[in-house]
Amino acid sequence: MPTHLGLARLMRLALSGADLAPLGQSLLQRATDDPSESGALLDASILFQFLGHPDMAMTLQGEALKVRRLYRFPTTQPTRLRLLALVAPGAIMANVPLECLLEDSDIELNLYYATIDDPNPEEIPEHDLLFVAIGESDANRPLLAAWLPRLIQWPRPVLNDPRRIETMARDAACQLLQGPPGLIMPPTLRLGRRRVQAIATSERADLELPLIIRPIDSHAGHDLAKVESPEELLAVLDAVPSDEFYLSPFIDYRNPDGLYRKYRVILVDGQPFACHMGVSSHWMIHYLNAGMDESPDKRAEEADFMATFDQSFAVRHGEALAAIHGAIGLEYFGIDCAETQDGRLLIFEVDPAMVVHAMDPVDLYPYKPPAMRRIFDAFRAMLIATAERHPPGLSRTSHRKA
Numbered sequence: 001m002p003t004h005l006g007l008a009r010l011m012r013l014a015l016s017g018a019d020l021a022p023l024g025q026s027l028l029q030r031a032t033d034d035p036s037e038s039g040a041l042l043d044a045s046i047l048f049q050f051l052g053h054p055d056m057a058m059t060l061q062g063e064a065l066k067v068r069r070l071y072r073f074p075t076t077q078p079t080r081l082r083l084l085a086l087v088a089p090g091a092i093m094a095n096v097p098l099e100c101l102l103e104d105s106d107i108e109l110n111l112y113y114a115t116i117d118d119p120n121p122e123e124i125p126e127h128d129l130l131f132v133a134i135g136e137s138d139a140n141r142p143l144l145a146a147w148l149p150r151l152i153q154w155p156r157p158v159l160n161d162p163r164r165i166e167t168m169a170r171d172a173a174c175q176l177l178q179g180p181p182g183l184i185m186p187p188t189l190r191l192g193r194r195r196v197q198a199i200a201t202s203e204r205a206d207l208e209l210p211l212i213i214r215p216i217d218s219h220a221g222h223d224l225a226k227v228e229s230p231e232e233l234l235a236v237l238d239a240v241p242s243d244e245f246y247l248s249p250f251i252d253y254r255n256p257d258g259l260y261r262k263y264r265v266i267l268v269d270g271q272p273f274a275c276h277m278g279v280s281s282h283w284m285i286h287y288l289n290a291g292m293d294e295s296p297d298k299r300a301e302e303a304d305f306m307a308t309f310d311q312s313f314a315v316r317h318g319e320a321l322a323a324i325h326g327a328i329g330l331e332y333f334g335i336d337c338a339e340t341q342d343g344r345l346l347i348f349e350v351d352p353a354m355v356v357h358a359m360d361p362v363d364l365y366p367y368k369p370p371a372m373r374r375i376f377d378a379f380r381a382m383l384i385a386t387a388e389r390h391p392p393g394l395s396r397t398s399h400r401k402a
Contacts, residue, residue, distance in 0.1 A: 004039030006073055007046055007092065008099040008357070014050040015359050023047060031063075038067035049092055057091070065089060065113050070123050073099060073109040080106040081384055084127035084156075086114050088134045088143055093353055096133035096160075096332065100357040101379050116146035129387040131332075132160040135353025136168040137217045157390040159383075160352060164329040168350050170246050173328075177347060180323035184340065185347035188248040190216065193237060196245055200233040210250040215242035224284060226250050250283075253338040253346050260285055262348070263305070263313070265335045266356060268378040270325045274309040274371055275334065275356055277302045293364060303367035320345040331382060 014020060027044040031037045041064035048057035083102070087095040102109050110125050114134070132151070134140050144162035151158050167176060170188045177185040191199075196213070213236050214224040223240045227233045254260055262285040264275040278290035279298040292298050305313065314321065324335060324347070334354030338346045358372035 003037075004071060005043045006071075006099050007097060008103045010043060010046045010050070011100065011357065012359050014047075020047050020051055024051065036067060038064040039071065041067075042071065046092065054091065058089075061089060069113045069115075070125065071111045071113075072125070073102075073111070075106050075108050076104065077106050079108045081129065081387055082108045082110065082125070082127045083383060084110045084112060084125065084130045085133040086130060086147065087111050088140045089113050090137075090139060093355070094135055094137065094140065096131075096135065096352050097356055098131070098133055100355075100359075101376055103358070103376075105376070105380055107380060107383060114143055114147060116142055118150075127156060129383055130154055130156055130158045131383070132158065132162055132165065133352070134162070134165065135351055136165050139217065141166060152394050154393045156392050157386050158392075158394050159331045159386055160333075161329065161394050165352065168328065168333070168352070170248075170349065173347075173350050174248070176327040177324060177350075180320060180327075182317060182344050183320035183323060183347065184251070184344045186212075186248040186251055188246050190244060190246055192244050193242070196233065196247065197237055200230040200237070208249045212246075212248050212250050214246050215240055216244045216246065226283065251340065251346055252283075253340055254283075255339075255341075260338070262290075262336060262338050264354060264356075265313075265321070265337060266354075266375050267321070267325050267330075267333055267335065268375065269331050269382045270322070271378060272309075272314050272321050273375045273378065274306045274313070275354075275375065276368075277305045299365065299367075306367055306371040309371075316343075317345045324350065331386075332379065 013023070024044055024047045027040040027047065030040040031044070041060050045057045045061035045064065048054075048060060083098075085096075085098050098109055098111070110127060111133075112119070112124065130151070132144075132147075134144060144165055148162045151162065167173065169190075171190045174185045174188045177183060178187075210226050210228045211233075212224065212226055213233065215222075223236075223242070225232075225236045227236060258281070260280050260283055262278045262280075264277075264287075266273045266275050276287055278285040278287045278292065279295075279301060280290040282289075290298070292302065321335075328350055330352060333350055333352040334356065335350050336348040336354070338348070340346050356372075356375065358369055358376070360368050362369065
């Protein structure tokens, strides 16, 4: 089995501000000296993503997977459970960040990079539970479909039904989440470039402005835009080389103080947990651009959000959160959301592959480790309970309508 550092250790280095270039060169040299060192190639692929070179990263990952598709992360303590995780080739955000969720735990993690072909039985290790860690995307959809018949008959319990993952696409999720009280997810259309252009240039176009436009499968705000006019919509088409887009109406979620607040909530077996809260003067909030490091006031507000989550946010939106869990039907996934001015829970996205980690500087964020530990402990407990009490295959979730 190849030696490798893995996502969690490399992410810690990246977030600490360390110079990653020397390590990247060292990893490439290892792989050059020994072609069987696929772990070094896989680590280099992760590093090149952090360094902003996605094409090189995917090339290195592809070379690693030609050598080996299984990568093991043994525990540093007696093993409580052996987890096999089905992951997809692709960028970091293509899969649930299990290495971060299970960092320093007693769960042995085995990452298997799946293909649409039948797996080689010799590559599948002994395990107690299988977790489908693949996120929703156009690229991953054929992979999920190909593995579904195998997972129905899998000899061990399986978590995160591929049929439910497919329903988390923005246009499908908004349909699932229409109707429950206290909950709003803007209607989202998936349209080809020519259709968007025709709408923008039609004199009779009935555009609900402002609206949000983003390319299919984009995340973290990449090429996301708010447009106020048909001319701005055409400008986005000129600037973004995508064949298909999601369009949805923009809902103003500013608070009375003029600031926007976006929350990330993680649902583990239906129980909600606070992951983070970003506060910004700009409508497009991502935690890394919200200026949390520079603002003690923002961090104090986030600390209060986390400390009072079970008694306030989770109670205030309890019915909506339960409705989301019931509609999505996955054992583990995340929600990016806000609160509207009339008190409803505004859903931006539901996705199992959202970034979840406990790597923020403790001196700035002393309140985060306990909050993140609650998520990690709940996730571990769910894995153990499922392995011990549930039958093999997807029978645990097959009663839900796919």
